[in-house]
Amino acid sequence: MSSVGATAAAPALGVARFKRPATLTVYRWELRKLVSQKRTYLGLGLATILPLIFVVVQNLRTRQDRGGENIFASQITHSGLATPVLMLLFLSVFMLPLIASLVAGDIVAAEDGNGTLKTILTRSVDRGQLFAAKAFAAMTYATIAVFASAAVGTAAGVASWGFNSVTTYSGTVVSASEGLLLVFASNACYLIPLLAVASIGVLLSTVTRNSAAAVVGTVGVTILLFIISQIPGLEGIRPYLLTEQYENWHGLLRTPTDWAPIAHSAWVCALYGVPALIAGYLVLLRRDVAGG
């Protein structure tokens, strides 16, 4: 900057009047920041590598008895579409909530840690816009992780065992194309509880101002709810636990389609997610942005 003060031919710095950016703009930038961070790829890598490992291991297995309690486990070698369903079953309880928490728990706390929250808030962005953009970005990431896992599972399963019809929980055989639609819909239904998990992650990220604490805290909440669901004598509250909603999509794989668990999970998850988002918003709104 040695010539800054002396440079007479420097550009004019006239005054500009600013229009507040749309929340969509802020959201797009949240996504761009996510794309630039390594941890984003760590989560997506976990979500996609597990279906690949599963398919490779199943291909290497010599024993043909793949029966068991789950009807889709017995169909692994009959239809590639059984793979994404099984993967959703396996990953839905712990791995996908963990992956969603990785970003949700970090998304506000990292700004605090970097000191960049004050940088953003001294621009033309309101705190409400910022919170909304971050919450949507965390949910977008969770959505991408779920569908990336499903896509890889489907592709690997179909490549190994073909694009064939599949038998649902109720014993009905559905065509391959209908099965593919059901795989997509099942993952979409699973997003309902997962987005509630992400909302809790965003809340903890806002409250704790510490990425690690927020990520661990979010996973801790889901583990806690899971343990509660296993305690004898608490069967009465089980339908209202967030972790119980992870299997809401099973209703789609029955004939006729059982919409009740999906509808039930929608309002139960809203009871977890909406207050978490409102609380997070209010905390950020009243936050003293010091430090950094």
Next chain:
Amino acid sequence: MTDAAPPVRARGLVKRYKEVLAVDHVDLNVRTGDVYGFLGPNGAGKTTTLRMALGLIAPTEGVVELFGRDPMREGARALEGVAGFVEAPRFYPYLSARKNLELLAALDGSGAKERIGEVLEIVELTPRAAHRVGGYSHGMRQRLGIAAALLRRPRLLILDEPATGLDPAGMRDMRSLIRRLADEAITVLLSSHQLPEVQELCDRVAIVDRGRVVYEGALADLRRQGGAGYRLHTTDDVRALEVAREQPGIQFAALGEHGLSFQAQESDVGALSLALGAARVAILSLTPELATLEDLFFRLTENNGDGEPAHALAAPVASDERLVEAP
């Protein structure tokens, strides 16, 4: 934004953290075109006051307005025409300088993106614009902070210790830049504890000590009313000291290596010279010495242990350019 409204106007600003009173009823008046120095020792409450001004923290009491708008009530709208940074400017370390500025430009809108090259050129970061900010030195981040502020084409620039951590050349360049921005009709609120920087750049100052403003007004008035200092050499300096101490209006009289020093208004100096004559002490030399900002700063902020400034200034400043004495 009200054009008639002053760039910064704070009234009764208080910030309390549990038992700690960080800012104690601060009033500020930054006028259009000011290069306004906000001076104080570390921990005096400067940064906390600036945070409140930018809406980053909520005042416990009082109000601060930027161009007539309260950031606590109007949010980002109140920051229209305002830019700057508090403490060290912070950026995303995993993004390049250019990407960081692109992000901030997107949050500013209104063509800010088109000015990225221009502001990088101003702070001479163009050659390093593609490098990740994580690898930047402190000085480079300070410069990037200025670039980020200039993206907004501000009417008011709030800078918190912009020269901190810079080498002498960097500090000189930073001063040149601030002077140039001021020349372009940008009002500058500059927090600093670097007195030469403030003395060189600022036309008006507020001096804050332990959360309280102990002086606000024109720097020239402060220096003038801080008491014209005098150095006196007589045929009997010890006797002259006794006489001076008995004279009304003579302050801080002390005997040093080079004679007697004191502060007084011009009329009182005349009375002293007559008193010295009456005491049969001949004046060999009497030299006026204008107090430096450093002298005044320490006089206003160094206390004698009971929370009061060690010395008051010679005379209070009238109206809004008043001397605010500690109660």
